[in-house]
Amino acid sequence: MIEILNPAKLARAKEAGALVADILETLRRRGTVGTNLLDIDRWAKAMIIEAGARSCYVDYAPSFGRGPFGHYICTAVNDAVLHGRPYDYTLADGDLLTLDLAVSQGGIAADSAISFIVGDSRPAESVAMISATERALAAGIAAAEPGARVGDISHAIGTVLTEAGYPINTEFGGHGIGSTMHQDPHVANTGRPGRGYRLRPGLLLALEPWVMADTAELVTDADGWTLRSATGCRTAHSEHTIAITDDGAEILTLPEQARP
Incomplete structure (x- = not known):
């Protein structure tokens, strides 16, 4: 399903996006050396419930996972990159942590991810x-302008990642979003320009470039969810939910200090 939002639903999408961004920014500040991933999950739960919103993850049970996800946020450390299931792990200096959060508010979802280094170390x-x-x-x-095509976005993302020297996995990428977290169209992280669905005002997309340092191959943890690099190399992931407007793309998941 490809969903085009009317102005009322778009207003709710902006609220959901702001909430996701603010929760992630709070968790970024709290994600310090000595923090446990399960504490991050508990903090996310408390902030979602306090806002009167709903987690898109707790009951999420797609065909590629093992039963409901059962947590409120994805926490991926070092060689983990996607669908990181929180577990009893204490963050150490130099860890590369990715937080991926999707929340529904007023019946509309927003999705964002940030990667950052814990502590004072800065591995190059x-x-x-x-x-x-x-x-x-x-x-x-x-590249996400009205009239452009999904392939234009994929090509723009893929060009940057390829020029930076990273292999690109096309199994998981960006996606449409709206009344549900994952919708069509799929937005691969590489592709040919001028191909695919033509972008229209009212379309919401979650764009999410992610890479692994030296491989494009994923392996799945015993938890049935967490995806890691096949070689054990480090990974990173950045994501925003955007709305296609008459003038271009509006980022809905900017933290408060970056909002216009």
Whole structure:
């Protein structure tokens, strides 16, 4: 299903996006050396419930997972990159942590992910990888204009990631979003321009460039959810929900200090 939002639903999408961004920013500040992933999950739950919103993850049970996800946020550390299921792990200095959060408010969902380094260490490889995903995300957003095609976004993202030297996995990528978290169209992180669905005002997309340092192959943890790099290398992931407007793309998941 491809959903086009009317102005009333778009207003609710903006509220959901702001909530997701503010929760992620709070968790970024709290995600310090000594923090447990299960505490991050509990904090996310408390903030979602306090806002009167609903987690898109707790009951999420797609065909590629093992039963309901059962947690409120994805927490992926170092070689984990997608669908990281929170567990009893204490963050250490230099860990690369990705937080991925999707929340529904007023019946409309928003989805965003951030990667950052815990503590004072700044491993060069991790810094470069995070930067590449953020630049790729910015390029994808810049390509998301009314009348453009999904392939234009994929090509913009893929060009940045390829030029940075990263292999690209096409199994998981961006997606449509609206009354449900995952919708068509699929937005691969590489592709050919001029191909695919033509973008229309009212369309919501979650764009999410992610990379692994030296492989495009994923392996699944015993938990049935957490996806890791097949080689054990580090990973990074950046994501925003955007709305296609008459003038271009509006980012709905900017933290408060970055909002216009």
